[in-house]
Amino acid sequence: MSQPSVPTHGLELRSTISSEGQLKLELAEVAIRPVAAGEVLVRIEAAPINPSDLFLLTGPADLSSATGGGSVDRPTLTAAVAPQRLAAVTARLDQSMPVGNEGAGTVIAAGDGGEALFGKRVAVIGGAMWAEYRIARLQECLVLPDDTTPAEGASAFVNPLTALAMVETLRAEGHAALVHTAAASNLGQMLNRVCLADGVKLVNIVRSDAQAAILREIGATHVLDSTRDDFDAKLVEALAETGATLAFDAIGGGTLANRILRAMEVAEQRKMDAYNRYGSNTHKQVYIYGALDLGPTHLDRNYGFAWGVGGFLLTPFLQKAGAETAKRMRDRVRAEIKTTFASRYTATISLRDALDPATLLAYSRKATGEKFLIDPTR
């Protein structure tokens, strides 16, 4: 199947960190090769800015040093990276990296096997999505219901599948209930809707009254503010009530994971009738899936030996879960894309806007309730 009038070139946002310690963002004009069998060409019409994208986009750069350059049509942005922080990104130095985990758009060309997708609106996962066009393998695409807008479909993978993966993990590892931090995020709101629908008890941890209000409004029952003096005591109560021994933490640094593990242990010890010097034998687990606090994680290990802390990432989870589970998860996302998995965006910007220093600072703040969408057709 061949299509006429397919574009030959398109703009793609690229990020480079040089060995000399300079971050450079630019829009590269890249040639669009013909689609092969099992591939489609997607015109990207919406792509969210997720915290995980920022990790690749700006890495350890000092954003306060961000400076605009280039032309109006082809702006660039540069920023300094402190020498001692270069070691963490050795593997990517001096490479021009495309950015953007996911997006949605329209299939404008299809290779053999992809004919059914031609003209359809699809969500796409796999990186390099902050671009005008993206060649995608069929398995990277989720065909959206016909009435789905690009903005509605833009975040069909990362947050929805992560929320579902948390509940899948809860079941696979045999926990009674779940704890989630930074719980007022778009992902956290989805997770509340999933848990309410599935009858899974969820303890939400937030850091402000405003965040707590967001969650109460959508029906969350356990909402705790970690900045309050009585947080640890209230957490123990919520854990004792729900039996939660699994937490997903988006913060990463600091002592929150430790406080959760300690509170889980205190709640578990209430159930024990005899002293065990090793603490409770009930396994307590915190998975760190984000890094809102880039500082080190402190664990005082004051919760026996039946505990674990580890990184959590969607792609390895899906590989381990297997094709059947992954398909079931994707089918649910498609069916509930406008309800359970709806995202709200506070601003829509162009690819060029994304290179504007002030705009970069705004979308890099990761403020609760704020979420940016890139529309590469602008």
Added chain:
Amino acid sequence: MSQPSVPTHGLELRSTISSEGQLKLELAEVAIRPVAAGEVLVRIEAAPINPSDLFLLTGPADLSSATGGGSVDRPTLTAAVAPQRLAAVTARLDQSMPVGNEGAGTVIAAGDGGEALFGKRVAVIGGAMWAEYRIARLQECLVLPDDTTPAEGASAFVNPLTALAMVETLRAEGHAALVHTAAASNLGQMLNRVCLADGVKLVNIVRSDAQAAILREIGATHVLDSTRDDFDAKLVEALAETGATLAFDAIGGGTLANRILRAMEVAEQRKMDAYNRYGSNTHKQVYIYGALDLGPTHLDRNYGFAWGVGGFLLTPFLQKAGAETAKRMRDRVRAEIKTTFASRYTATISLRDALDPATLLAYSRKATGEKFLIDPTR
């Protein structure tokens, strides 16, 4: 089956921490009840002092304040516990706790089903072993070969089964090689012998030349000193060479677990041909099974998201591994009790000696190469 001339009373070492913050060790005279079906009465003839015993024996007490008391026949020892450290032991306050994870002795009475053990030398696990007599369930006993001395059989459970559990974990979780810290310990030496016999590559981490020499003498190939300036670089080399992505750590506090995870990631990234912002997808795991450093564990998470740190304890491991695996492990310990699983003791003391303040300080030092044995028949 009934036996005449079975003792009616025996001494048992007890540890109490009071709500007021005082540790008290004493020898309690306890009545010996008749053995029931499925039980035997063991005269304890040797019991090791393991680091895990000290945790229960003295807990968070300040040993420099240890003071002797009581009579020559029935000595006592008291020490202060700082008020802020009492919270960690709330569950045991004001309870008189028997001590001693394991030991060996002779079966001097047997209930129904235990007749075959009468007169045999057995190793026993399950606590309360720092005593003249111990009633044990049959499944807590390992019948030793007839020519085994009490000292040879005293440490048949904790260290041997933990060493074997590490290799079992390696296989179950699919790792290529193993890292062990505090590697010159009795346990570490056993682990080297197991790994040499089984062809498992082992990277030993020690903290002095003397410790390194102990291991080289028994044939260890990878021995690294974490106090050296070039430790991190050498660790990466050893990990790249062996492919080790699993570590068992007896230290717990500080940055060693973090340095191991970072070195694993650097070694793994050498194998990658493309940059992945999330780091290597190979899972890197550190299990903390000891607490030689009681301070907090610091994790800077500079190793992607495919990592885990967790507590490790033998009993839950054995429960999870199942009866067949546990039996295979115990059979191997019995067969190799004088070779692979031989322990060396630098001093043998009586129950009364264990309450002597100077002796307590000596065996609480957990110095490499030093291991104390209690002989309750003295």
